[in-house]
Amino acid sequence: MVMLAAALAGLVFGLGLVVSAMVDPAKVLGFLDLAGDWDPSLILVMAGAIPVAALGFALGRKRDRPLLAPDFQAPGADRVDRRLLRGAALFGAGWGLAGYCPGPALAGLALGAWQTWAFTAAMLVGMAAHEAWQSSR
Amino acid sequence: MNHFTPVSALLGGALIGTAALLSWLLLGRVAGISGILAGAARTEGAERHWRLAFLGGLVVAPVAYALLGGTLPVPEVTRNPAMLVVAGLLVGFGTRMGSGCTSGHGVCGLARLSPRSMAATGVFMASAMATVFVTRHVLGLQ
Numbered sequence: 001m002v003m004l005a006a007a008l009a010g011l012v013f014g015l016g017l018v019v020s021a022m023v024d025p026a027k028v029l030g031f032l033d034l035a036g037d038w039d040p041s042l043i044l045v046m047a048g049a050i051p052v053a054a055l056g057f058a059l060g061r062k063r064d065r066p067l068l069a070p071d072f073q074a075p076g077a078d079r080v081d082r083r084l085l086r087g088a089a090l091f092g093a094g095w096g097l098a099g100y101c102p103g104p105a106l107a108g109l110a111l112g113a114w115q116t117w118a119f120t121a122a123m124l125v126g127m128a129a130h131e132a133w134q135s136s137r
Numbered sequence: 138m139n140h141f142t143p144v145s146a147l148l149g150g151a152l153i154g155t156a157a158l159l160s161w162l163l164l165g166r167v168a169g170i171s172g173i174l175a176g177a178a179r180t181e182g183a184e185r186h187w188r189l190a191f192l193g194g195l196v197v198a199p200v201a202y203a204l205l206g207g208t209l210p211v212p213e214v215t216r217n218p219a220m221l222v223v224a225g226l227l228v229g230f231g232t233r234m235g236s237g238c239t240s241g242h243g244v245c246g247l248a249r250l251s252p253r254s255m256a257a258t259g260v261f262m263a264s265a266m267a268t269v270f271v272t273r274h275v276l277g278l279q
Contacts, residue, residue, distance in 0.1 A: 002183070003190040005163040010191035013156035013168060013240075014198020018210065020149025021142065023199070026213035030140070032269040041146040046243060048150020049157065053168075053248035056158025066165035073165050074249070075236065080256045087235020088242070088257040092264025094227025097220050097272065101239045102232060103170040105225075106192065108212055110199040115214040119225040126229020127175050134233075 002068050014107040020045045023108035025099025025115075032096055094126075157245050160191075167249075169241020170195070171232035215279035220272075235261070 021027045022045060030039030065071055077084075095101050100108075100119045108116045160168040164187060177188035199209055216224070232238040235257055237246065242261070246254020272278045 006187040006190035007194040009156045009159040010194025014195040016149040016152030018202045020146045021210040024210045024212045032265045039141050041142050044146035045150035048147040049154035049244045050248045052154025053157035056161045057249050060161050068163045069165040084235050085260050087231045088260035089264045090227050090231030092261035093268045094224040096265035096268025098224030103240050106195050107198050113212045119221045122222045122225025123229035126226040130230045130233035
């Protein structure tokens with residue numbers, strides 16, 4: 001059941017990225033380009049997603065545990081630190097350079113553009129590099 | 138060219154929010170893609186299996202959409218290979234360092250009213266917009 005639920009959640013997430021065309025990097029760059037012919041679509045994707053997600057978190061507060069797991073695992077950290085801000089700045093630079101972020105890159109692989117595969121491969125290397133850098137410190 | 142698509146954006150967004158709701162209420166997990174992806178490589182056993190199932194669902198979504206009769210978007214990539222590789226490295230490294238991406242911080246974190254996610258979202262949006270400004274309007278790239 002857990003596997004089925006996880007696959008369903010992933011599938012619905014991916015369908016959302018496909019329906020909203022966020023799997024198209026040109027669409028994302030169109031949003032990020034405030035000085036150009038601005039396409040506000042991405043902000044509406046967030047406006048559609050956040051209230052539904054917030055409903056989920058609100059319903060979760062009324063329960064002791066999730067339906068299929070022993071406990072809710074919210075991210076623990078609550079302090080805004082330099083690491084968070086530096087990481088977000090690096091991520092944003094990469095996002096603006098290509099128009100891909102992790103979800104749309106993965107959900108876009110099956111569309112067959114080699115560029116999506118190249119970006120995703122480099123992203124995995126970047127993640128591994130961070131892992132190696134962390135464990136070497 | 139401006140292709141503002143408010144209806145499909147809102148609808149797609151609602152689906153993404155639904156996925157976040159399902160992840161939280163069924164599995165007790167935040168639907169952050171970069172975290173799930175990195176975790177799939179790092180964990181083992183049940184911790185790894187649900188992540189792989191989630192990622193499997195995410196990856197086959199376009200196939201499911203086509204089978205349901207939907208018309209798939211065609212990705213239009215204007216950036217050259219070198220930029221894509223540098224971008225991938227930055228996104229991979231940065232999302233781990235910053236503990237999340239557009240989904241974990243931008244959707245789930247904002248929905249949870251997390252101060253960390255609000256700060257991270259503000260920073261990565263500003264950084265991405267600045268990068269697009271420089272590449273398009275200073276360097277003249279598409």
